[in-house]
Amino acid sequence: MTLMIQPAVTGGIFEMSPNSRTTSSENYDHVSDVLTGKRDDTIVSIGREPGALCIFKGCHSLHRVSPVVGDELRIMGVFVYEFSPGIVGDPKVNATIYGPRTLGH
Numbered sequence: 001m002t003l004m005i006q007p008a009v010t011g012g013i014f015e016m017s018p019n020s021r022t023t024s025s026e027n028y029d030h031v032s033d034v035l036t037g038k039r040d041d042t043i044v045s046i047g048r049e050p051g052a053l054c055i056f057k058g059c060h061s062l063h064r065v066s067p068v069v070g071d072e073l074r075i076m077g078v079f080v081y082e083f084s085p086g087i088v089g090d091p092k093v094n095a096t097i098y099g100p101r102t103l104g105h
Contacts, residue, residue, distance in 0.1 A: 001053065001054065001055045001056075001078075001079040001080075001081070002014065002053070002054045002076055002077065002078050002079070003051070003052070003053050003076065003077035003079070004047075004048050004049065004050055004051065004052040004075075004076055005050060005075040005076060005077060006050060006072065006073065006075040007049065007050065007074060008048075008068040008070055008072065008074035009069060009070025009071070009072050010068075010069040010070050011066045011067045011068045011069045011070075012065055012066060012067075012068040012069075012074040013045055013046075013065065014045065014046040014048060014054065014063065014065055015043050015044065015045050015046070015063065015064055015065075015066065016043065016044060016046065016061045016062060016063035016064075017034045017039070017042040017043050017044075017062040017063075018042075018044065018057075019057065019060055020034060020042065020060065020061055020062045021059075021060045021062075022060060023060075030042075031062060078097055078098070
């Protein structure tokens with residue numbers, strides 16, 4: 001789940017290919033087609049105005065953010081939920097999402 005707090009001046013568009021993978025299949029052919037531009041028809045852009053909330057299955061949906069341009073920070077709340085208590089995200093993934101300040105904490 002993501003919550004837009006402050007959008008970028010330019011760029012920072014959140015795009016995804018919903019449900020492109022499943023628990024039982026990584027769907028490599030489809031993923032490859034999306035990444036190489038052969039399946040642009042599956043990509044949707046999500047509204048990024050302040051307060052925009054997006055709930056999606058991140059582990060099952062390819063997603064990305066276009067390059068952020070401008071002097072104003074893009075500020076986004078990112079919420080990740082797990083089924084079991086005590087699950088901690090991979091440090092490298094956390095650094096990608098939340099910034100390098102999370103490494104070693």
